[in-house]
Amino acid sequence: MTLPTSRRHFLQLAGAGLAVASTGVPLPGHAQPAATIAPGPVLLNFNECPYGPSPAAQQAARDSIAGSGRYQFALAGQVRDAVAAQAAVAADHIRLYPGSSEPLNRAATLWTGPQAALVVADPTFETLGDMAKARGAHVQKVPLRADGAHDLRAMAAAAHAQPTGLIYVCNPNNPTGSISPPAELAWLLANKPSATRVLVDEAYLQYSDQPSLIAQVAQRDDLIVLRTFSKLYGMAGLRLGVAAAHPDRLRELARLGDNPLPVPALAAALASLHDPELIPQRRLQNARVRQATIAWLGKRGFSCVPSEANCFVVDVQRDGTAFAKAMADNGVVIGRSWPIWPQRVRVTVGTEEEMAAFRQAFAKVAGVPV
Ligand code: PLP
DSSP states (O other): OOOSSOHHHHHHHHHTTOSOOOOOOOOOGGGOOSOSSOSSOEEESSOOOTTOSOHHHHHHHHHHGGGTTSOOHHHHHHHHHHHHHHHTSOGGGEEEESSSHHHHHHHHHHHOBTTBEEEEEESOOOHHHHHHHHTTOOEEEEEOOTTSOOOHHHHHHHHHHSOEEEEEEESSOTTTOOOOOHHHHHHHHHHSOTTOEEEEEOTTGGGSOOOOSGGGGGTOSSEEEEEESSSTTOOTTTOOEEEEOOHHHHHHHHTTOOOOOOHHHHHHHHHHHTOTTHHHHHHHHHHHHHHHHHHHHHHTTOOBOOOOSSEEEEEOSSOHHHHHHHHHHTTEEEOOOBTTBTTEEEEEOOOHHHHHHHHHHHHHHHTOOO
C-alpha cells in the first residue's frame, strides 16, 4: 500500500493551517490519545477505541505483570462481581471470557445447527453468522429498516417460519451504529418462538444512552447479553468480554471448554470499572467527533445511517470497495462494505485529528471540497 499522505504528513499540513478546524473543545483527560503523532496510516477500520486503555487501566495492567505467573482466579472473581454489581444482577448470571467473540462462537456452536436456524439483521456483525453457517445452520438475513433499526417484527416472523435456535440482535448495530429501541426489543422477547433464544450483543452500548437489557437475564432463561471491554474501554488487544445469562445458559456455554483469563486484562478491567468518569467522557467525546464528521459528510451530499456508536456507514455513491482502497492509498484505512450495500462503507470514529485526516482523504477521493 502506498501512502502519499502519511499521517505525519497530514499533521504537517494541519500545522500549516490546511486542515479543517477541530471542534475547538479540549479533549477530556480520559479521551487523550496515547500518542498524538503515530507513524503509519490512520486506522478507522476495526471500530477500536483510539484512546486505548485509560491511564489508570494501563497502570493497573503494568502493575499486574509481575503476578501474572498465577492464574489469579480471585481477581477474575472480583471483576465478575464488579460487572454484576454495575449490571444489578447476581454474580452467577455473569461469566467472563477473553473477549466477546468467544461466547458468540460458543452460542452458535450450542444453539444453531442443521435443525436450528439463526436469524440476523443485514447488515450486521458476522462472527455469529459465520460460525452458524459452518455448523450447517440456515442463516436467515433480515434487512435493517430504513431508519437503521433491526426489523424485529420481520425477524420474529422469520423465526416462526422455520425451527430457529437463535435470534441475534446487535444493539447498537455493527456496522451502522444504529439503535433498536427498547420497546421493540421488549416486543421481540414477548413474541418470538418460545424455544428460540435471543442473543443481544451490546458491544457498543456504552457509546449510546440506550438502556441495557442485561438486568433482564434475571427474569428469563432465553436471553443472553454480551458486553466487551474492547470498544469504549479501549482494550481490544487486552481481551476481556462478558456473557450475562441465566446460570443454566452460562453453564452450557462454559461446558464447551475452560479458558482462563489474561491477568493484565482483568487488572485493566477492574480499574476501568472503578472509574465513574470513563464512560461519560468517552461517550461524549465520541459523539462530538462522530456528529461533526457526519455533518461534514452531509453538507457534501453523502448520507449516513443514524449512529449512536463509534462507527457509521456512509453512502459513497460508487463502489465501496474501490473507494476504501483509494482512501487507504491516501493514508486513511476505513472499514469495508457489506454485500447488501455495495456502495456504502463503514468508518470508525477516531480522534478529532484522525477525522480531520479522514476529511482530507475523503474530499480528495470523492472530489469534493474539504
Ligand atoms: N460484537 C460486536 C458487535 C463487535 O463489533 C465485535 C468486534 O468488533 C465483537 C463482538 C467482538 O469483540 P471482542 O471479541 O474484541 O470482544
